[in-house]
Amino acid sequence: MISLKNVSHVFDNGVEKNHVLKSLTLDVPEGQFVTVIGGNGAGKSTLFNVIDGNLRHTSGLITIDGKDVLRTSHSARAALIARVFQDPNTGVCPELTIAENMALAYSRGKWPLFQWAIRKKDIAFFKERLAEFDLGLENMLRKKAALLSGGQRQVVTLLMATLQKPKLLLLDEHTAALDPKIARQVMGITKKLVDEQKITTIMISHNMSDAIAYGDRLIMLNLGEIVMDVQGREKQALTPAELITKFEA
Amino acid sequence: MTANTFLTSIYGSLGQGLLYAPVAIGIYLSLRIMKKPDLTIEGTFAFGAVIAMTMLHHGAHFMTTLIVAPIGGAAAGLATALIHTKLKIDGIISGLLVTMALFSINLFVMGRSTISAPLDTFIFAPIRAQLAASGMQSFHALLWSYIIVGAIVLVVVIAALYFLYNTLFGLSIRATGDNERMACSIGINTDGRKICSLIVSNAITGLAGALVAQQQSGANVNSGTGVLIIGLAALVIGEIITPKNASILTRLLFIALGSFIYFSCISLVLITGILSPDWTRLLTALLALLALCMPKLREAIFKKRAVEIK
Numbered sequence: 001m002i003s004l005k006n007v008s009h010v011f012d013n014g015v016e017k018n019h020v021l022k023s024l025t026l027d028v029p030e031g032q033f034v035t036v037i038g039g040n041g042a043g044k045s046t047l048f049n050v051i052d053g054n055l056r057h058t059s060g061l062i063t064i065d066g067k068d069v070l071r072t073s074h075s076a077r078a079a080l081i082a083r084v085f086q087d088p089n090t091g092v093c094p095e096l097t098i099a100e101n102m103a104l105a106y107s108r109g110k111w112p113l114f115q116w117a118i119r120k121k122d123i124a125f126f127k128e129r130l131a132e133f134d135l136g137l138e139n140m141l142r143k144k145a146a147l148l149s150g151g152q153r154q155v156v157t158l159l160m161a162t163l164q165k166p167k168l169l170l171l172d173e174h175t176a177a178l179d180p181k182i183a184r185q186v187m188g189i190t191k192k193l194v195d196e197q198k199i200t201t202i203m204i205s206h207n208m209s210d211a212i213a214y215g216d217r218l219i220m221l222n223l224g225e226i227v228m229d230v231q232g233r234e235k236q237a238l239t240p241a242e243l244i245t246k247f248e249a
Numbered sequence: 250m251t252a253n254t255f256l257t258s259i260y261g262s263l264g265q266g267l268l269y270a271p272v273a274i275g276i277y278l279s280l281r282i283m284k285k286p287d288l289t290i291e292g293t294f295a296f297g298a299v300i301a302m303t304m305l306h307h308g309a310h311f312m313t314t315l316i317v318a319p320i321g322g323a324a325a326g327l328a329t330a331l332i333h334t335k336l337k338i339d340g341i342i343s344g345l346l347v348t349m350a351l352f353s354i355n356l357f358v359m360g361r362s363t364i365s366a367p368l369d370t371f372i373f374a375p376i377r378a379q380l381a382a383s384g385m386q387s388f389h390a391l392l393w394s395y396i397i398v399g400a401i402v403l404v405v406v407i408a409a410l411y412f413l414y415n416t417l418f419g420l421s422i423r424a425t426g427d428n429e430r431m432a433c434s435i436g437i438n439t440d441g442r443k444i445c446s447l448i449v450s451n452a453i454t455g456l457a458g459a460l461v462a463q464q465q466s467g468a469n470v471n472s473g474t475g476v477l478i479i480g481l482a483a484l485v486i487g488e489i490i491t492p493k494n495a496s497i498l499t500r501l502l503f504i505a506l507g508s509f510i511y512f513s514c515i516s517l518v519l520i521t522g523i524l525s526p527d528w529t530r531l532l533t534a535l536l537a538l539l540a541l542c543m544p545k546l547r548e549a550i551f552k553k554r555a556v557e558i559k
Contacts, residue, residue, distance in 0.1 A: 074436065075436040078435055090428070093423070095423070104417070104420055104437075107417050108436055113416065113417055116415060117415055117416055117417045117420040118415070160435075
């Protein structure tokens with residue numbers, strides 16, 4: 001259960017104050033997949049940055065399973081929250097091999113520091129997980145991540161994010177930089193990974209049909225406030241055209 | 250040039266190469282793994298040299314210098330790292346500040362501007378005595394003692410780094426240098442890793458300073474001058490011959506080989522008598538430049554060929 005209570009965030013450059021999040025309150029039950037839409041400046045990315053601790057000095061309360069995440073250490077929070085970014089270059093270390101990247105993600109939050117990084121049984125496990133996607137990635141474990149295409153990187157990043165089930169998965173327009181065909185493929189993989197482990201997920205999307213097609217619940221943000229919150233049948237009945245009218249209203 | 254002088258020069262270069270290799274490895278750790286140049290190296294090298302020589306001068310055993318000099322180097326690295334990460338000062342400037350400060354600290358440690366100690370207190374003395382006793386010519390015994398000590402120390406350094414950089418901790422250091430944002434997002438304390446990296450690279454450099462001071466039979470405030478470019482030249486020469494996709498272990502071994510090649514080049518030019526030793530620094534700069542340009546040169550040559558084939 002992820003709970004946000006009266007979360008406000010203000011960008012203050014000394015001259016003017018910009019209220020990016022206005023007393024936002026939101027409860028996401030365990031295992032729910034929420035899609036978030038909203039125009040530029042709606043506060044979507046700020047919301048993610050506040051949740052995962054990239055932004056400080058936020059008022060309000062954010063808890064994950066009752067744990068106050070605004071007041072925990074960076075590493076403790078990273079153990080709970082995984083985030084996949086839009087830019088495929090941000091999710092992996094290009095100079096490290098795929099196996100090394102996965103080993104890092106696998107030890108997220110635990111850090112048994114002086115343990116050998118790449119162990120045989122881990123390799124077998126990574127191979128098995130990569131083979132599920134039919135992308136031939138399982139044969140590239142010893143290759144540098146720099147050799148992966150954008151789509152492959154996002155797949156590896158997604159797998160890394162879910163290798164150890166996070167309490168919350170944040171997807172920040174993670175298919176926006178990919179071509180439509182690959183984007184669809186990556187969305188399919190996303191759904192599979194999220195459904196398998198019933199991961200509580202919040203996904204920002206610019207694609208209206210994706211926002212309707214995926215997830216259990218849809219939220220629209222505008223100027224730092226929730227202006228629409230639908231789920232179940234109501235969400236399924238939505239059409240992209242309807243959403244766009246709402247969007248522009 | 251007779252075969253004998255040639256061989257002697259190769260032995261000399263091998264010893265020098267092995268003793269300086271840790272410096273090149275230290276530069277590799279900061280410049281390549283953390284992707285940030287560290288200019289503390291020159292200060293740290295001199296610091297290690299001064300610590301070792303002062304200790305020997307006051308009658309300490311050479312084994313203790315092998316422990317204290319790296320600790321001194323580590324402290325210098327820590328200072329640079331803290332200035333860089335906590336006070337948010339640019340890495341290059343942090344290194345320069347610490348190097349500057351070390352100049353005075355070195356004078357304070359020595360209590361004078363230059364210091365030396367009796368030859369028989371040096372780390373090379375026991376091996377040299379052994380070799381001489383077994384009938385080796387005294388000059389050759391000296392050269393071989395450099396090679397043996399250099400090789401032993403280098404093996405220990407490379408083995409330690411091999412283990413460190415293959416643990417999750419080492420992997421997290423490499424990730425910090427490679428993609429700090431990713432490292433941060435999976436909960437790695439990136440500042441902590443930067444600090445550790447600088448401590449390790451400077452400890453190794455301090456150790457090299459201690460050994461080279463004993464090889465040169467003395468230390469002074471200028472002991473570190475030029476070391477950065479020597480190490481860089483050795484590093485890039487080593488990198489040119491390193492196979493692609495090499496593991497960390499192979500990379501470190503090739504850097505050591507690069508160090509040997511660098512000293513061989515310099516000494517071969519000098520023994521032919523074309524240039525006087527005054528030109529060593531210029532030669533070093535040119536060698537480093539050539540090695541740095543090599544990837545681009547190679548690319549240009551291969552591109553030309555590809556066009557011709559078309």
